Each structure stands twice: as C-alpha cells, then as structure tokens.
Amino acid sequence: MIKGLKVVFFDMGNTLLHFHFGKTDEEKDAMGVYYLTNFLKGFDCKIEFEDVKEYFFDTWQNGILSRRVDYTEYPVEKYLNAFLKRYNIKLDLDTCIKALDIFYTEYRNNVWIEDGLQQTLENIRKKGYRIGVISNSSLYDEVMINCFKKVGLAKYIDVFTFSYYLKTSKPKKEIFETGLARMSVDAKEAIMVGDNLQSDIKPTKKLGLTGIWFNKNSVLNDTDIKPDNEISKLRELVDLL
Numbered sequence: 001m002i003k004g005l006k007v008v009f010f011d012m013g014n015t016l017l018h019f020h021f022g023k024t025d026e027e028k029d030a031m032g033v034y035y036l037t038n039f040l041k042g043f044d045c046k047i048e049f050e051d052v053k054e055y056f057f058d059t060w061q062n063g064i065l066s067r068r069v070d071y072t073e074y075p076v077e078k079y080l081n082a083f084l085k086r087y088n089i090k091l092d093l094d095t096c097i098k099a100l101d102i103f104y105t106e107y108r109n110n111v112w113i114e115d116g117l118q119q120t121l122e123n124i125r126k127k128g129y130r131i132g133v134i135s136n137s138s139l140y141d142e143v144m145i146n147c148f149k150k151v152g153l154a155k156y157i158d159v160f161t162f163s164y165y166l167k168t169s170k171p172k173k174e175i176f177e178t179g180l181a182r183m184s185v186d187a188k189e190a191i192m193v194g195d196n197l198q199s200d201i202k203p204t205k206k207l208g209l210t211g212i213w214f215n216k217n218s219v220l221n222d223t224d225i226k227p228d229n230e231i232s233k234l235r236e237l238v239d240l241l
Contacts, residue, residue, distance in 0.1 A: 002191065002210060002229075002240050007183050008124055011194035012135035012162075015214050015234075016117070017147055022110030032103040033057050039102050044087040056083040064138055071169045073138060076100060101143045108147045120235045121156035127241050130158045134179040134192065136169040136199070137162040159183055170196075171203040180207075193237060197225045212237065 010016045023031075030053075037052045060079035067073060077096040084090065091099065114120070124131060137144050141162045148154035161179035163169035170176070180187060187208035194200025194214060201211040202225045213227035214234065221230075231237055 005129070005189050005191055005210065005241075007130045007132055007185050007190040008237070008241075009132045009134045009179055009190060009192045009209075011192075011196070011200050011214075012133055012137070012144065014195045014216070015193060015200075016113065016133065016153065017151070018112040019107050019110070019147075021112035023106060028106035028110065029057065031106045035105055036099060036103040039099055040084070040089075043084075043089050043091075047087060052083070055086075056080055059083070067138060067169065071172050073136075073164050073167050073169060076139060097140045097142050100139055101146060104139065104143050104147075108150050111147055111151055113151050113153070114234050116235060118152055118156070120238060121153065123238045124241065125156065127238070129241065130183060131156055132159040132161065132179055132183055133157055134161045134170070134176060135163070136175075137164045140164055170199040173203055173207060176204055176207055176209070193231075193234070197221065197223055197227070201225055201227045212240070 013019055033053045034049060037047060037049045040047045040052065056079060059082075060076060063079060064074045077091065077093060080096055080099065081090050121131060135144070141160060141164055144162055145154060145160055148157060159179065159182045161175060161182060163175055166175055166178060168174050176192070180190060183190070187204075191210045191212060192200055192204040193212045195216060197213060201213055205211045205225070205227075210229075211227045213221070213230045215221075215230050215232055218232055229240055231240075
C-alpha cells in the first residue's frame with residue numbers, strides 16, 4: 001500500500017485515453033483534413049482538400065518530426081497560417097484552436113477508455129487524492145481537454161499539464177515540475193502513472209515521485225528502470241492507494 005501521498009498524475013495517450021482505436025490514423029487524418037478544409041472554405045471558397053493536405057498537414061507533420069528527439073513542441077498555427085498566407089488569410093489563436101479542434105474530430109470520436117475508468121477515478125478521489133494529467137501533446141491543450149470531456153473524464157481531473165504551450169515535453173523534468181507546482185505539492189507527495197518507462201517512470205523517479213508503470217500488455221521490462229509498482233489495469237491502482 002502507498003501511503004502519505006496527495007496527488008496521482010496520469011499520462012494521457014495509451015494510459016487514460018487510447019487514440020489508436022476505431023478507424024485507422026490515416027483515415028482519421030484524411031477525414032480531419034476534409035473537416036478542416038470545409039471550415040477554411042468559410043474564409044476563402046478557393047481552398048481545396050489537396051492543398052490543405054499537402055501544404056498544411058503534410059508540411060506540419062514533417063516539420064514536427066524532431067519533437068520526439070529534441071523534446072520541443074512546435075506551434076501548429078505557424079504551419080496553418082503559412083499555408084493560408086497564399087489566400088491572404090491570417091487566423092488568430094482562438095480561431096486556430098477551433099480549426100484544429102475540428103481537424104481532431106475523428107480522433108476524439110474514436111477514443112477508447114478502459115471499462116469502468118470513471119468509477120476508478122471516482123474511487124481515487126474518494127480516497128482523498130487529487131488527480132492531474134501530465135502528457136505530451138503536439139496540439140493545443142484545449143483540443144486535448146475536449147477529448148477528456150467527450151468520454152466523461154474531464155470532471156475528475158483537477159489540473160491538466162500538457163507539453164504544447166510549455167514547448168517542452170517528457171522526459172524533460174520541467175514538465176513534471178510544472179505539474180507539481182500547479183498542484184502545489186512536492187515530488188515526494190505525488191504518484192506518476194504512465195505506460196512509458198523512459199518518458200513517464202525514469203524522469204519521475206529521478207525527481208522523487210512514486211512511479212507506477214501501466215503495463216497494459218504485460219510486456220517484459222528488459223531495462224534498468226525499476227518502477228515502484230506495476231499494474232495492467234488502471235483499476236488496480238485503487239488497491240495500491
């Protein structure tokens with residue numbers, strides 16, 4: 001049993017939310033570009049699907065390939081407005097957020113969560129813990145939070161800490177330190193639950209958090225990273241608290 005802690009942080013993708021279910025990512029991207037094109041046509045009817053795909057989506061995806069190497073997040077509005085410049089259009093931040101939220105529709109609609117996850121989070125809160133999310137994201141926080149709202153989880157989360165606006169991502173310590181500061185707790189008072197040993201467990205252990213590895217597929221840990229506990233279902237966490 002884990003005692004004396006105040007906050008449970010969760011990773012987002014492949015932990016609380018699973019985005020690679022339902023339609024393929026390629027199908028979801030294509031539909032997203034279609035939705036985005038229709039939205040942008042409201043600013044200029046000459047905007048076509050093929051151009052949005054090639055000169056925005058493909059350029060954006062290629063432009064952020066290094067984010068997994070340098071742990072930096074790149075502003076999507078830079079790519080969107082660079083594309084729209086040819087139409088003499090420049091979107092403000094709020095409109096860019098709306099546009100990318102529309103683009104992300106099929107990912108949001110196809111999110112899968114573990115059975116009974118709402119009750120699991122409710123049980124964690126009943127034990128006196130606050131709940132936070134610390135996660136990487138190449139899109140706006142608002143877009144990701146809407147995914148939590150879609151599956152009925154947002155109401156259980158006290159604080160969201162995503163990498164996008166911070167411009168730095170896991171495994172960098174700064175994102176974890178920001179999450180701790182937002183919750184007003186010390187590292188020794190917090191738990192981090194995540195599926196990735198390198199990004200979720202190793203850095204949090206270094207900072208002094210309790211690291212719980214969410215090993216959904218029960219794979220062998222052949223690294224030298226030693227989590228404090230391991231679970232295959234998120235509901236198992238309740239019995240550890």
